[in-house]
Amino acid sequence: MVMTITPLSAQEIQQFGQHAPPGRDGIRGQDGQNSSNTAVFLDGSPTSINLAGQDGSPGENGQTGADAICELQPQDVNYNLVGANGGDGGNGGNGGNGGNGGNITVYTTDPAYLRQLFILTPGGRGGDPGNGGEGGKGCQCQQPFWTVPTCAGRPGKPGFNCTSREFTCQDGKTGKPGRSGNPGRDGQPGSLTLINLDRPLTEDRAAATVSFAELKDRGFTLSRNHWETRTGAAELLAPGSIIADQYLELVERIEKSVLLVWNAPQSFAPFANQLATLELLDSREVEILVPNDVWLEYAVSENNNLTEMVVINAILRPQVLQLESLGISGNGDNLLLTLVDKAQLSDLVGSEFFITYKTMLGDMDSHRRNRNYRTRFQGDIPPELITYENNRFVISVGELPIDSIFLTPGTAIEIELRITRTFQDNSAVQQLRITQTIDR
Numbered sequence: 001m002v003m004t005i006t007p008l009s010a011q012e013i014q015q016f017g018q019h020a021p022p023g024r025d026g027i028r029g030q031d032g033q034n035s036s037n038t039a040v041f042l043d044g045s046p047t048s049i050n051l052a053g054q055d056g057s058p059g060e061n062g063q064t065g066a067d068a069i070c071e072l073q074p075q076d077v078n079y080n081l082v083g084a085n086g087g088d089g090g091n092g093g094n095g096g097n098g099g100n101g102g103n104i105t106v107y108t109t110d111p112a113y114l115r116q117l118f119i120l121t122p123g124g125r126g127g128d129p130g131n132g133g134e135g136g137k138g139c140q141c142q143q144p145f146w147t148v149p150t151c152a153g154r155p156g157k158p159g160f161n162c163t164s165r166e167f168t169c170q171d172g173k174t175g176k177p178g179r180s181g182n183p184g185r186d187g188q189p190g191s192l193t194l195i196n197l198d199r200p201l202t203e204d205r206a207a208a209t210v211s212f213a214e215l216k217d218r219g220f221t222l223s224r225n226h227w228e229t230r231t232g233a234a235e236l237l238a239p240g241s242i243i244a245d246q247y248l249e250l251v252e253r254i255e256k257s258v259l260l261v262w263n264a265p266q267s268f269a270p271f272a273n274q275l276a277t278l279e280l281l282d283s284r285e286v287e288i289l290v291p292n293d294v295w296l297e298y299a300v301s302e303n304n305n306l307t308e309m310v311v312i313n314a315i316l317r318p319q320v321l322q323l324e325s326l327g328i329s330g331n332g333d334n335l336l337l338t339l340v341d342k343a344q345l346s347d348l349v350g351s352e353f354f355i356t357y358k359t360m361l362g363d364m365d366s367h368r369r370n371r372n373y374r375t376r377f378q379g380d381i382p383p384e385l386i387t388y389e390n391n392r393f394v395i396s397v398g399e400l401p402i403d404s405i406f407l408t409p410g411t412a413i414e415i416e417l418r419i420t421r422t423f424q425d426n427s428a429v430q431q432l433r434i435t436q437t438i439d440r
Contacts, residue, residue, distance in 0.1 A: 014077075017070040017084030017139035017172060023063030026130035029096030029184060032056045035121065037190075039105040041198065042113040046238075051104060051121040053187035056096030059130035062178035063090040070139035073169060078148045083139030083172030095127030095184035101243075105193040107200075111236070114194075118238040123187025130181045138172025145169075192233045192247035201225065201250065207279040213272040215260035215309070222280040226252040256286050261310040264297075271314055293317040295426040297348075313423075319343040320421040321430040323351075328397070331409045331438045335398035339417075339432075341391040350422040353381040353395065357402055360412035373414050377402045409440035 032054030040047065065087030073081060101121035108114065146167055153160035195201050206224040214220065233247035258278055262268050277289040286307045290296060297313040326338040358373035377400055387394040397415070398407055406413075417432040 013080040013082055013170075015082050015084055016073060017068050019084045019172075020066035020068045020087035020136045020175065022088040022175065023065040023090035023133040023136075023178065025090040025178070026060030026062045026093030026133075026181065028093045028181070029057040029059045029127035029130075031096045031184070032099035032124035032127075032187060034099040034187070035102030035190065037103045037105075039107065039200075040117070042106060042108040042110075042117060044110070044113045044116060046116045046118075048118040049104065049120070051102030051119070051190050053099030053101045053122065053124035053190075055124040056098045056127035056184035058128040059093030059095045059181040059184075061130040062092045062133035064133040065089045065136035065175035065178075067136040068139045068172050070172075073142045075143065076146060076148060078165065078167065080167050081141065081169040083141060083170065085173040086136030086138045086175040088175040089133030089135050089178035091178040092130030092132045092181035094181040095129045097184040098124030098126045098187035100124075100187040101190035103190045103193065104243075105195065107195050107197055109196060109198050111196075114236045115238060117241070119190075119192075119241045119243050121190030121244070122242045123189050126184030126186045129183050132178025132180045135175025135177050138174055140171050141169035143169060189242060189244045191244040192236075194236075194247060194249040196250060197253075201253070207277070209275050209277050210258075211272065212260060212268075212274045212276060215258060215276060216262055216268070216272075219257050219259040220278060221255055221257045222278055222286065223253065223255045224280050224282075225250055226254065254280065254284060256280050256284070256305050256307055258286055258288070258307045258309065261308050264311045264314045266314045270316060292426075295320070295423045297424050313348055315345060315348065315423055317426070317428055319345055320349050320423065320428055323393075323419055323430055323432065325432055325434045326392075328413070328415070328434065328436050329439065330398065331440075332404060332407050333398040335396075335407050335438065337395040337397050337415060337434065339393040339395070341393075344391045346388065346391050346393075348423060351393065352420040352422075353386065353393075354418040354420075355379065355381050355395075355397070355400070356416040357397065357400065357406075358414040358416075359406045360414065376406045407438065409438050411438045412436075413438060 035051040035053050038051065068084035068086050101123050104119060104121065147164045148167065149162055149164045151162035204223060204225050206222055208220060208222065210220045228249055228251050230247055230249055231245050233243050233245055234241050274291060274294050279287045281287055288309055293316060295315040295317060296311055298309055298311045301308045301310065322342040323339050324342055326340055328335060328337050330336050356375060357377040358375050361372045361374055381395060385396040385399050413436060415434040419430045421428050421430065
């Protein structure tokens with residue numbers, strides 16, 4: 001009889017016991033609370049203030065992985081065995097972050113008083129991390145090797161053969177240890193803001209939109225705080241103070257009042273609800289912007305911290321667009337066009353005229369839509385052809401370079417006027433169309 005040993009392939013492996021679950025991860029530590037901010041007025045008396053941030057709490061350790069649930073190793077089986085694995089250890093929790101130290105605002109009119117102020121504003125310490133848990137144990141083999149004989153055929157007969165198969169048992173793995181957590185961050189130290197005043201500082205108001213009525217009746221005060229960032233905060237304070245090195249100091253507070261003085265001959269009432277935009281610039285000057293529809297002639301005077309806007313004349317833009325035609329008169333060289341300013345502002349407002357002079361082709365009695373006009377002249381009207389008196393403009397159209405045959409009585413004409421009205425740095429354009437037959 002011949003006996004051979006035949007190893008089994010890896011697919012013929014069976015597990016005994018039950019894998020264990022992993023350990024629970026550790027809980028993250030709580031963050032430390034930030035300290036509150038505070039303000040203090042110094043009078044030279046010794047003062048001690050603690051604004052330290054709270055420490056973060058440590059992270060929780062990861063839980064140890066459970067051991068595998070093991071059974072007795074099966075004996076003399078005709079397959080390989082492997083023990084169940086232990087559970088992985090849980091990861092450690094991260095440490096909580098330290099709280100920030102509180103910021104402090106110090107008001108004092110004497111910098112020497114700062115040496116009497118002891119401040120502690122360190123950030124809290126970050127919490128320690130939790131450790132990772134250990135891995136659980138796997139199932140162990142009691143019998144690492146064994147053989148099982150197998151025979152084919154009948155003893156004493158030809159072809160009778162026996163073989164012996166060898167089997168193995170592999171121990172289950174110990175679970176992996178958990179990862180340790182990360183330490184918490186330390187909190188930031190508090191910072192110092194230094195103000196050379198003996199009263200609470202009001203916020204910047206470097207720009208505002210204010211009605212003309214408020215500017216005229218009460219005026220308006222703009223303010224701008226000028227700050228500088230400096231270093232060496234602890235050196236200003238009592239020895240042993242803990243605070244961020246960089247601090248903010250109020251170098252200067254700039255205040256400017258703005259007042260509207262109405263010296264215009266025009267009534268203030270139509271302008272009372274108009275809005276002006278004010279801004280206190282870095283140059284300490286006040287910029288005043290008014291709406292596009294408000295045309296002002298004014299002067300600005302500066303007197304210490306008071307800016308006066310003295311209005312000399314005031315016009316609302318729609319008022320300059322109230323020219324109306326009184327029609328044409330005469331003929332030939334004496335053809336005249338008369339306009340009237342209903343708002344009676346032309347003593348203040350400049351006027352420039354651009355004319356397009358057309359005559360009609362065909363029958364004047366035909367339907368308006370079918371009338372056909374042809375341009376005979378187009379251009380600016382020279383000032384010497386315009387007579388102005390008492391808010392009336394008389395334009396000598398007949399003296400323009402227009403062929404005289406288009407200025408004769410009975411001619412149907414159409415005049416288009418583009419009138420540019422100007423006042424100070426403002427301008428607006430009005431369009432007029434006059435259609436008429438030249439008088440006989």
